[in-house]
Amino acid sequence: MEALARAHKAEQDRLLKERILQLKKERNAIILAHYYQRDEIQEIADFRGDSFLLAQKAASTDADVIVFCGVHFMGESAKILAPNKTVIIPDERAGCPMADMVNVDGLKKLKAQHPNAKVVAYINTSAEVKAETDICCTSANAIKVIESVDADEVIWVPDKNLGDYVQKHTDKKLIIWEGYCNTHDMLTVRDVEEMRAQHPNAQFVVHPECRPEVVKLGDFVGSTTAIIKYCKESDCQEFIVGTEDGTGYQLRLDSPHKTFHFATKYLVCPNMKVNNLKKVAKCLETLSPQIYVPPHIADQARLSLERMLLVK
Numbered sequence: 001m002e003a004l005a006r007a008h009k010a011e012q013d014r015l016l017k018e019r020i021l022q023l024k025k026e027r028n029a030i031i032l033a034h035y036y037q038r039d040e041i042q043e044i045a046d047f048r049g050d051s052f053l054l055a056q057k058a059a060s061t062d063a064d065v066i067v068f069c070g071v072h073f074m075g076e077s078a079k080i081l082a083p084n085k086t087v088i089i090p091d092e093r094a095g096c097p098m099a100d101m102v103n104v105d106g107l108k109k110l111k112a113q114h115p116n117a118k119v120v121a122y123i124n125t126s127a128e129v130k131a132e133t134d135i136c137c138t139s140a141n142a143i144k145v146i147e148s149v150d151a152d153e154v155i156w157v158p159d160k161n162l163g164d165y166v167q168k169h170t171d172k173k174l175i176i177w178e179g180y181c182n183t184h185d186m187l188t189v190r191d192v193e194e195m196r197a198q199h200p201n202a203q204f205v206v207h208p209e210c211r212p213e214v215v216k217l218g219d220f221v222g223s224t225t226a227i228i229k230y231c232k233e234s235d236c237q238e239f240i241v242g243t244e245d246g247t248g249y250q251l252r253l254d255s256p257h258k259t260f261h262f263a264t265k266y267l268v269c270p271n272m273k274v275n276n277l278k279k280v281a282k283c284l285e286t287l288s289p290q291i292y293v294p295p296h297i298a299d300q301a302r303l304s305l306e307r308m309l310l311v312k
Contacts (some may be wrong), residue, residue, distance in 0.1 A: 101179035206242030
């Protein structure tokens with residue numbers, strides 16, 4: 001019975017993929033998928049990547065339609081960088097709890113309290129927050145962005161864990177907002193210690209959105225892209241992975257002979273996983289839900305994103 005159900009699902013997925021490829025051609029569309037998406041979505045994507053790479057692709061594509069398989073703020077960033085394109089997401093309920101933890105009013109108050117500080121916002125923020133920001137960053141380029149800022153004091157929003165990590169790598173003073181990623185923040189020291197006891201030959205690779213005491217245990221600390229690159233190039237054959245489990249698709253693709261254990265079964269972002277093939281096909285058929293950013297917000301937010309893309 002179980003084998004029959006699996007075969008039925010595989011056939012359904014095959015037909016959906018064929019339909020998506022056909023619609024993509026008709027619409028002159030490009031599919032961008034974040035590394036945390038379901039395997040079957042990453043499989044059909046034109047580009048897989050982290051927030052930074054996908055923002056770059058959105059800014060440079062010739063496609064008329066961008067299907068952004070990620071969460072809402074990522075679709076917003078794509079629309080801001082490519083205002084003349086139609087940007088659609090498979091499910092508009094795919095939000096980001098961390099992005100929701102910072103609001104414009106709170107940020108304005110903090111700016112008034114620290115008038116000489118520059119604002120660096122993690123890309124995991126709304127368009128409205130980006131519009132109040134001097135420059136954006138991702139976990140891949142956060143330290144470089146902080147160092148590029150012409151100020152000794154920096155207001156950092158919204159991730160306190162990544163902020164703690166960055167603070168250890170800069171002499172600038174960070175005023176850190178109290179937000180966090182629900183998924184990465186779940187990982188505990190005990191989880192890592194238990195996995196290390198089970199897999200003594202494995203290296204622990206960890207995302208800096210995890211708690212500082214967990215990050216401290218890492219054999220390697222880096223963004224999702226950096227983790228994937230490190231595992232591919234490392235001589236080590238076994239890894240305990242401290243980031244969202246969708247990353248496993250690219251890890252296994254790049255290093256099929258290596259073994260990957262996720263540090264806990266709870267490293268799953270429910271918002272990233274709401275997208276599926278059926279929703280991708282439907283959004284291409286209907287060209288909805290579309291991402292809309294008010295022009296005055298988009299113009300301000302674009303400056304902070306473009307400044308980020310210029311940092312080398």
